Amino acid sequence: MRKENFSSEDHLYRQVADGVEKMIGDDILKIGDKLPSVRVLSDEYGISMGTAFQAYYHLEGKGLIESRPKSGYYVRFNQKRFPDLPKMIHPEPLSHDVSVKEMIASIYADIASHSDKIINFALAVPDASLLPTAKINKSVMQSLRNGKDSCISYEHTQGNEELRKQIARLSFNWGGKVKPDDIVVTGGCLEAITLCIKAITQPGDTVAVESPNYFGIFQALESMGLKVVEIPSSPVTGLDLDSFQKALKKFPVKACVIIPNFNNPLGSCMPDEHKKKLVDIITKAGVPLIEDDIYGELFFGKNRPRTCKYYDTKGMVLHCSSLSKSLSPGYRIGWAIPGKFLEPVKQIKRIHNISSPTLTQAALAHYLQHGRYEYHLKNMRRALYTQCLRYVQAIINYFPEDTKVSRPHGGLILWVQLNKKVNTFKLRIEAMKHHISIVPGKIFSASFNYNNCIRISFGKPWDDNTEYGIMMLGKLIKKMM
Numbered sequence: 001m002r003k004e005n006f007s008s009e010d011h012l013y014r015q016v017a018d019g020v021e022k023m024i025g026d027d028i029l030k031i032g033d034k035l036p037s038v039r040v041l042s043d044e045y046g047i048s049m050g051t052a053f054q055a056y057y058h059l060e061g062k063g064l065i066e067s068r069p070k071s072g073y074y075v076r077f078n079q080k081r082f083p084d085l086p087k088m089i090h091p092e093p094l095s096h097d098v099s100v101k102e103m104i105a106s107i108y109a110d111i112a113s114h115s116d117k118i119i120n121f122a123l124a125v126p127d128a129s130l131l132p133t134a135k136i137n138k139s140v141m142q143s144l145r146n147g148k149d150s151c152i153s154y155e156h157t158q159g160n161e162e163l164r165k166q167i168a169r170l171s172f173n174w175g176g177k178v179k180p181d182d183i184v185v186t187g188g189c190l191e192a193i194t195l196c197i198k199a200i201t202q203p204g205d206t207v208a209v210e211s212p213n214y215f216g217i218f219q220a221l222e223s224m225g226l227k228v229v230e231i232p233s234s235p236v237t238g239l240d241l242d243s244f245q246k247a248l249k250k251f252p253v254k255a256c257v258i259i260p261n262f263n264n265p266l267g268s269c270m271p272d273e274h275k276k277k278l279v280d281i282i283t284k285a286g287v288p289l290i291e292d293d294i295y296g297e298l299f300f301g302k303n304r305p306r307t308c309k310y311y312d313t314k315g316m317v318l319h320c321s322s323l324s325k326s327l328s329p330g331y332r333i334g335w336a337i338p339g340k341f342l343e344p345v346k347q348i349k350r351i352h353n354i355s356s357p358t359l360t361q362a363a364l365a366h367y368l369q370h371g372r373y374e375y376h377l378k379n380m381r382r383a384l385y386t387q388c389l390r391y392v393q394a395i396i397n398y399f400p401e402d403t404k405v406s407r408p409h410g411g412l413i414l415w416v417q418l419n420k421k422v423n424t425f426k427l428r429i430e431a432m433k434h435h436i437s438i439v440p441g442k443i444f445s446a447s448f449n450y451n452n453c454i455r456i457s458f459g460k461p462w463d464d465n466t467e468y469g470i471m472m473l474g475k476l477i478k479k480m481m
Contacts, residue, residue: 013054016045020055024064024078031081035065035073062386063393063462077393086266086404086417090243091211091230091447104215104443119469121456122437124264124412125329129461130380135371136328136363143362151359157350159185159335160358163365167335170368174296174307176337184336184345185356189294189322192336193257194220195352196290196318199344200255201226208247208256210239212415212444212453214264214292217257228446229253235406235415238263238270241277248285255288261305262295265415265444265455267408272306279311286316288341293321294334297377299410300385315340323364325412326377331360383461384412390462391470398474400481414456415441422480424454430476436469 023029036044041052056073059065066076144150158164164180171178186192201207203225209217211230221228229251232240239258247253258278260270270278282289291308299305309319318341322334333356338345367373391414395405404417418424424440431438441453460466 012047013051013058016041016047016051016055017058020059021062021064024075025080027078027080029075031075031078033075034071035075037072063390077389079389081396082392082407083396083403083405085235086406086415086453088232088234088240089211089449090232091445091449104219117435118437119435119465120437120460121469121473122439124455124457124459125325126380126384126412126459127461130383130459131327132367132371132376136331136367139366139371140359140363142366143359147358147362151362153358155185155355155358155361157355158346159183159356160361160365162369163333163361164335166365166368170297171337173304174293175310176307178337182337182339182342184338184342184349185361186322186334186336186349187353187356188324188332189292189320189334190216190220191332191352192320192322192334193217193290193292194224195345195348196320196336196338196341197221197224197226197255197257198348199338199341200288200290200318202254205254206251208244208251208253208287209446210258210263210266211447212265212441212450213257214259215439215443217292218443218446221257230445230447233263233266233268235266235268237274238266238268239274239278241274241281244278245281248281248287253285253287255290256282257290257292258308259292259295260308261293262298262408262411262413264295264411265413265439265441267406267411267413267415269305269409275306275308276311279308279317283312283314283316288316288318290318291320293319294325295411296321297326298381298384298412300381300388301409305410309337309339312339318345326380327367327373328360328364331364332357333360333364381410384458387458387460387462388414391456391458391466394467394470395456395474398471400474400478403477412457412459414458416454416456417441418452418454418477419481420452422452422477424450424452427454427473427476427480430480431473434472434476436472438473 038049038052042049064077065073067073164183167183168178168180206227206229207221208229208231210233229247231244231247238260260275262269289308293307309317317339319337336345392405402419406415425442428438428440439455441450442448444450
């Protein structure tokens with residue numbers, strides 16, 4: 001191992017751990033290899049024994065190494081052991097009605113369950129332990145004390161002015177040049193998407209969507225009497241642009257809805273050059289693009305991926321996001337940046353609910369201004385990356401060998417493809433008998449594909465309960481085969 005010269009004492013153990021992790025990833029250190037003792041690591045890197053222990057503890061938390069009593073530390077996992085990726089399915093290129101309401105209604109109580117008895121792999125939100133609850137509570141109290149009329153009056157239809165300023169600042173992370181007046185605050189990201197869809201379509205129109213796709217989007221489309229054409233999507237690069245262009249030529253597509261960054265449920269991230277090409281395609285075709293960027297800030301790498309909105313010069317991209325996945329799911333703060341469609345979105349928002357709740361807007365505006373949101377995000381990203389690795393390792397250990405799993409570089413979700421003999425809707429029923437909640441793949445398509453797939457959220461920190469849940473799922477799957 002090579003000695004490094006570190007100039008900063010801050011987070012020294014992470015720098016050491018990252019170096020060891022890279023050697024594991026590059027196969028310099030192989031599974032089963034014994035690592036240098038803590039004392040040797042301390043000498044080689046010129047760090048204290050405590051810092052060396054912290055580095056190994058950090059790697060142990062990720063499941064990359066293990067401690068063996070009276071023997072030392074050993075490499076236990078390499079990301080090259082990841083299972084194969086799920087295969088891309090090509091839905092029939094048809095424009096058809098949406099019919100997912102009954103299926104979703106039958107399982108939604110399980111997904112939203114807050115029972116302590118339920119091991120919930122269904123809910124795609126971070127665990128409360130990962131969120132800065134105490135600081136947000138302080139912001140709520142500050143807003144009650146200092147807000148006009150103690151925040152009991154209606155807020156501006158477009159949203160709290162300070163909150164819109166903070167959202168505009170957040171857009172700098174993806175290179176956006178957004179002004180507060182460009183933003184409409186909503187009750188979460190799904191409401192933002194719904195308002196945008198209503199602003200640019202009429203009942204009976206056809207909307208292009210990715211396949212698989214978040215079931216809430218299908219519900220929204222169904223409620224508005226819209227048809228869908230499903231475009232195949234890669235678990236790595238997202239929307240298949242060639243298939244999308246063919247669909248535009250074949251069908252009277254009036255809008256498209258995509259999740260380019262850490263797609264729900266695939267976990268894919270569209271390369272930035274693909275985003276630029278997509279924006280060029282929709283601009284030339286005159287087809288508005290609704291972009292759901294709710295997971296964009298939860299990246300595991302060094303840089304935040306760009307958005308489609310970044311490449312939009314004509315106002316054709318309606319960008320939607322929220323703080324539900326990164327800060328406060330229950331506060332329901334989302335927003336739309338609708339481009340040239342700002343006025344119709346504002347009008348529909350006015351009709352829909354006049355304004356979003358005043359107190360939660362004021363509280364999160366205060367938090368974003370004073371709560372060190374970026375610091376929170378850095379810690380949260382590290383935790384989610386660690387959890388992602390542990391969940392994948394458990395799936396490798398407990399699920400059948402032919403299981404295929406996505407490899408997200410951000411977000412909260414794993415997409416798991418099982419043997420075709422496994423009906424995951426039936427698997428959900430069996431799993432609930434053991435108090436384990438999952439989401440069957442069938443509800444992520446309007447054409448009833450993905451019967452042998454499940455979505456698993458890794459938002460819950462790894463513990464014995466979590467491991468039991470994955471182990472029991474593996475047993476149930478093997479039994480069904």
